[in-house]
Amino acid sequence: MSAVHKTSAGIYRIEALEWPWLDHGFGTRASNFWPPPSKLAMVKQVHSDRILGAGASAGYIGEGDALVSNTAGIYVGVRTADCQPILIVDPDIRAVAAIHAGWRGTAACLAAKAVDRLRRDFGAEPARLVVAIGPGIGVCCYEVGPEVAIQFKELFPERGGELEHKTHLDLKEANRRQIAAAGVPDCNIHIVPLCTFCSDEFHSYRRDKDKGRMISAIGILE
Numbered sequence: 568m569s570a571v572h573k574t575s576a577g578i579y580r581i582e583a584l585e586w587p588w589l590d591h592g593f594g595t596r597a598s599n600f601w602p603p604p605s606k607l608a609m610v611k612q613v614h615s616d617r618i619l620g621a622g623a624s625a626g627y628i629g630e631g632d633a634l635v636s637n638t639a640g641i642y643v644g645v646r647t648a649d650c651q652p653i654l655i656v657d658p659d660i661r662a663v664a665a666i667h668a669g670w671r672g673t674a675a676c677l678a679a680k681a682v683d684r685l686r687r688d689f690g691a692e693p694a695r696l697v698v699a700i701g702p703g704i705g706v707c708c709y710e711v712g713p714e715v716a717i718q719f720k721e722l723f724p725e726r727g728g729e730l731e732h733k734t735h736l737d738l739k740e741a742n743r744r745q746i747a748a749a750g751v752p753d754c755n756i757h758i759v760p761l762c763t764f765c766s767d768e769f770h771s772y773r774r775d776k777d778k779g780r781m782i783s784a785i786g787i788l789e
């Protein structure tokens with residue numbers, strides 16, 4: 568597990584994703600001024616498995632829940648409250664992805680599809696990818712009904728019949744397993760062990776019932 572630290576601007580960063588040519592971070596309530604909006608490409612998030620390729624344009628580039636890019640000078644970002652923000656980089660070819668994975672995106676294997684999209688669009692190599700799963704609701708606080716839980720039976724075979732009832736679901740671990748199955752080495756997958764519901768430094772949709780969201784983003788610098 569790579570070291571996690573918080574900057575003075577209120578952004579969590581992962582040591583394993585720090586290169587001089589790359590900027591990345593997971594936002595908190597306090598980090599509304601990062602990254603610069605004029606350089607940030609986002610999507611209108613719809614809990615889908617749709618992935619958009621970002622070009623040189625900032626702003627909203629369409630509907631979907633993940634973005635991939637190899638354009639220097641542009642950040643790709645997602646907005647989350649309890650959903651899992653996931654950032655990916657291939658440091659050799661300099662390609663990045665940002666993913667918004669709630670239970671629907673996770674059930675649809677969105678993070679693994681983004682790994683594949685990086686390979687197809689840019690020639691990324693899954694064995695080289697470095698991944699960070701950011702602050703999102705933890706298994707401690709994420710209770711779901713059987714209609715949601717049952718969709719994760721294959722991913723969590725050890726839980727057996729538990730997932731046929733109301734139970735707690737670990738979306739960080741679910742995404743970790745899918746990303747590992749897509750070919751990313753375990754040692755390259757880093758999880759920020761912070762729960763948005765437990766800590767009020769984050770927006771939490773479930774706790775606050777408001778529209779506050781954090782931005783998490785990754786960008787290749789010019």
Ligand SMILES: [Zn+2]
Nearest residue numbers: 707708762765
């Ligand atoms: Zn919690």
